[in-house]
Amino acid sequence: MDYRSSDTVPGPRTEDHLPHTAQAAVKIVIVGGFGVGKTTMVGSVSEIRPLTTEETMTQAGIGVDDNYGSDSKTATTVAMDFGRISITEQLVLYLFGTPGQERFWFLWNGLFEGALGAVVLVDTRRLEVSFDVIGRLEERGVPFVVAVNSFPDAPRHAMAELRAALDLPDEIPIMECDARRRASSRDVLMTLMRFLHSLTANRAPV
Numbered sequence: 001m002d003y004r005s006s007d008t009v010p011g012p013r014t015e016d017h018l019p020h021t022a023q024a025a026v027k028i029v030i031v032g033g034f035g036v037g038k039t040t041m042v043g044s045v046s047e048i049r050p051l052t053t054e055e056t057m058t059q060a061g062i063g064v065d066d067n068y069g070s071d072s073k074t075a076t077t078v079a080m081d082f083g084r085i086s087i088t089e090q091l092v093l094y095l096f097g098t099p100g101q102e103r104f105w106f107l108w109n110g111l112f113e114g115a116l117g118a119v120v121l122v123d124t125r126r127l128e129v130s131f132d133v134i135g136r137l138e139e140r141g142v143p144f145v146v147a148v149n150s151f152p153d154a155p156r157h158a159m160a161e162l163r164a165a166l167d168l169p170d171e172i173p174i175m176e177c178d179a180r181r182r183a184s185s186r187d188v189l190m191t192l193m194r195f196l197h198s199l200t201a202n203r204a205p206v
Contacts, residue, residue, distance in 0.1 A: 021089040027114050028192065030081075030097045031137070032121035033129030037149040037179035038097040039081050041121065045185035046083025046095065080111055085189065093189060117196045118144040119188055121179065124154045127165060134166060145195055146174040147188045 030038045043050045081097030096111050112118075118137055122130045130146075137144050148162060157165075163174055173191050178184040 022092045023090040025092045026116045027094050029111055029115045029118045031118055031133050036121040036123045038121055041179040041185045042081040042083040042095050042097045044180055044182050045085050048084050051082040117192050118142050120144050120146045122148045145192045147177040149179050150176055
């Protein structure tokens, strides 16, 4: 068979190659309800072209999916988002964004497998959506931090009030973020890594 250049399947771009200095890789999941900004966060912070599995929303989801507060959203993640970021020259994070619609939550089982920690994205317009998400992480024993995504029309609350509303223990970090901004999303991931490090240090034998 005559394979021409146009038939060649392209490999990964040069900028997508794993840095040769990388010595450790950590799997992190980004979770939250529908429309809280998970796909946006993965896309804004990833150093490689992110993989997304967004599909156009149709009338079939009316009455099934709760999109209150996200009425302008026209697409939704149906499997996962994937990205990568180098925290240091030696440490790389693999980011997996979970689907937010409850009918796709069965996919979370595989996405949580091997995850060292999680970021819970929260939208204060639909705070109640976060309760089940946090409950699932607690059931699985997955350490997590909470990031309150700053939507322009979302009500603002003090972090202490949000901590109380979400029934978060004092040791779990909670912070504001803007998932659209790389620096803000990276700060959230750094907070998670510091939290995970503190847990490891506390478990270390005396």
